[in-house]
Amino acid sequence: MEFISWGAAEQVTGSMHMLKLSSGYTVLIDCGLDYDNNKKPLDNDGFPFDVNEIDLIVLTHAHIDHSGNIPTIIKHGYEGQIISTAATKDLAELLMADSVNIFVEKAKKSKSKKYKRSKNEFHERPLYLHKHVMDAVDRFVTIPFHKKFEISKELSLELIPSGHLLGAASVVFYVTEDGTNKSIAFSGDIGRRNYPILADPETLNEVDYLITESTYGGRLHSKDKTIEQVLIETINDTCVKQPGRLIIPAFSIGRTQALVYALHKLFNEKKLAPVKIFVDSPMSIAGTEIYRKHHALLNEEAQDFFRKFGDEFEFDGLKYVETLKESKQIASYFEPCIIISSAGMLEGGRIQDHLYHNIQNYYANILFIGYCAKGTLGRRLLDGVPVVKINGRELSVFAGIKQTDLLSAHADHEDLMNYIKAIDKTKLKRVFLVHGERNSMEALQTNIELMGINAEIAIKGKAYQL
Numbered sequence: 001m002e003f004i005s006w007g008a009a010e011q012v013t014g015s016m017h018m019l020k021l022s023s024g025y026t027v028l029i030d031c032g033l034d035y036d037n038n039k040k041p042l043d044n045d046g047f048p049f050d051v052n053e054i055d056l057i058v059l060t061h062a063h064i065d066h067s068g069n070i071p072t073i074i075k076h077g078y079e080g081q082i083i084s085t086a087a088t089k090d091l092a093e094l095l096m097a098d099s100v101n102i103f104v105e106k107a108k109k110s111k112s113k114k115y116k117r118s119k120n121e122f123h124e125r126p127l128y129l130h131k132h133v134m135d136a137v138d139r140f141v142t143i144p145f146h147k148k149f150e151i152s153k154e155l156s157l158e159l160i161p162s163g164h165l166l167g168a169a170s171v172v173f174y175v176t177e178d179g180t181n182k183s184i185a186f187s188g189d190i191g192r193r194n195y196p197i198l199a200d201p202e203t204l205n206e207v208d209y210l211i212t213e214s215t216y217g218g219r220l221h222s223k224d225k226t227i228e229q230v231l232i233e234t235i236n237d238t239c240v241k242q243p244g245r246l247i248i249p250a251f252s253i254g255r256t257q258a259l260v261y262a263l264h265k266l267f268n269e270k271k272l273a274p275v276k277i278f279v280d281s282p283m284s285i286a287g288t289e290i291y292r293k294h295h296a297l298l299n300e301e302a303q304d305f306f307r308k309f310g311d312e313f314e315f316d317g318l319k320y321v322e323t324l325k326e327s328k329q330i331a332s333y334f335e336p337c338i339i340i341s342s343a344g345m346l347e348g349g350r351i352q353d354h355l356y357h358n359i360q361n362y363y364a365n366i367l368f369i370g371y372c373a374k375g376t377l378g379r380r381l382l383d384g385v386p387v388v389k390i391n392g393r394e395l396s397v398f399a400g401i402k403q404t405d406l407l408s409a410h411a412d413h414e415d416l417m418n419y420i421k422a423i424d425k426t427k428l429k430r431v432f433l434v435h436g437e438r439n440s441m442e443a444l445q446t447n448i449e450l451m452g453i454n455a456e457i458a459i460k461g462k463a464y465q466l
């Protein structure tokens with residue numbers, strides 16, 4: 001059989017890997033949007049292989065760089081099914097539908113004369129439409145974790161919890177060819193241990209081949225404080241010692257729920273200053289509903305918390321903001337407050353309005369809790385630019401800029417090494433590295449080879465015999 005990486009090879013986004021059995025049966029593992037190197041959505045419109053070759057898609061988790069090109073492959077004629085956990089299906093539906101809204105919004109903007117004049121570009125069409133998302137949703141077959149699912153006599157698969165995001169999985173394929181059994185694991189994105197509300201990633205015991213993510217290869221997350229300590233300090237500095245506002249840009253799915261839970265714990269322990277908290281993102285409301293629906297997947301601590309205190313995502317002083325009118329009204333709320341809004345990298349979304357009103361405010365602080373890609377407004381602020389352009393106006397940055405990596409949803413170098421070390425070394429024949437930048441992969445490769453295990457950085461489009 002062959003393994004070929006078609007996406008997230010020597011980069012982070014656009015995950016798309018292929019497992020091709022000797023019989024010709026072909027599985028695609030993830031089918032995500034590639035937005036590395038400033039790629040546009042339409043750059044994803046096409047595949048480097050014949051779509052009709054694909055017999056099955058397995059989706060590790062709902063993040064758009066893993067799921068976001070499924071409607072495109074359907075548009076191009078893919079007729080098969082998509083296997084994932086039920087939570088991944090629900091979150092993927094929400095995120096893919098949101099992608100359509102973003103595409104349509106951009107297409108409308110690109111039609112305007114002003115845009116054409118300024119950028120000298122032609123009308124940009126949406127990569128796919130809601131009908132393609134609906135078609136994708138109809139093709140999902142959901143299976144629980146730890147249940148071996150037989151596709152045929154030669155192929156079975158199993159989903160193993162990988163932390164990272166609600167419903168996220170590593171996938172292990174069990175292949176029988178010419179009387180020999182082999183197991184091939186794709187890690188998906190691996191989460192961190194003790195992450196708020198999410199269960200820890202589980203280790204794989206015995207596999208022959210591992211294709212693993214390497215996002216944080218060579219890097220370690222800070223460990224000197226807990227997220228609760230960082231939140232207490234930042235809230236006190238911003239809203240208690242001075243009458244200010246704390247703005248937290250956060251992805252609507254995953255990061256926001258983890259943050260709300262951490263704040264709820266502080267509230268119960270009476271460590272949270274009595275300030276209003278706005279969660280301003282309709283996507284967060286819909287995402288939180290999915291977290292409630294799949295509550296059984298949350299970690300033991302969250303289950304225990306629920307039994308004692310009820311809903312993790314509701315407490316006094318916390319307000320979910322649904323309508324745009326309510327969102328606009330926050331600007332005239334003059335008491336100290338916390339505003340959690342998306343998008344996390346500040347590219348679009350309601351957060352832009354909050355920045356517009358607060359970036360020139362000496363009493364405001366902006367706390368970044370996630371990664372900001374190069375070229376985004378978030379990255380520029382983290383790089384310390386003195387002036388930014390928001391809503392067409394140049395504004396001086398007087399608000400404080402703060403950052404923590406404690407809510408990063410990815411395993412760091414040490415976690416990745418522990419994930420690999422847990423696999424029976426006598427059985428593991430080879431590790432392929434994907435989903436990382438070159439230097440992260442090299443750091444990981446060196447350390448894996450020191451263990452006496454062959455590690456290879458997967459090259460895009462190259463077929464590896466397993």
Ligand SMILES: [Zn+2]
Nearest residue numbers: 061063164189
């Ligand atoms: Zn992910």
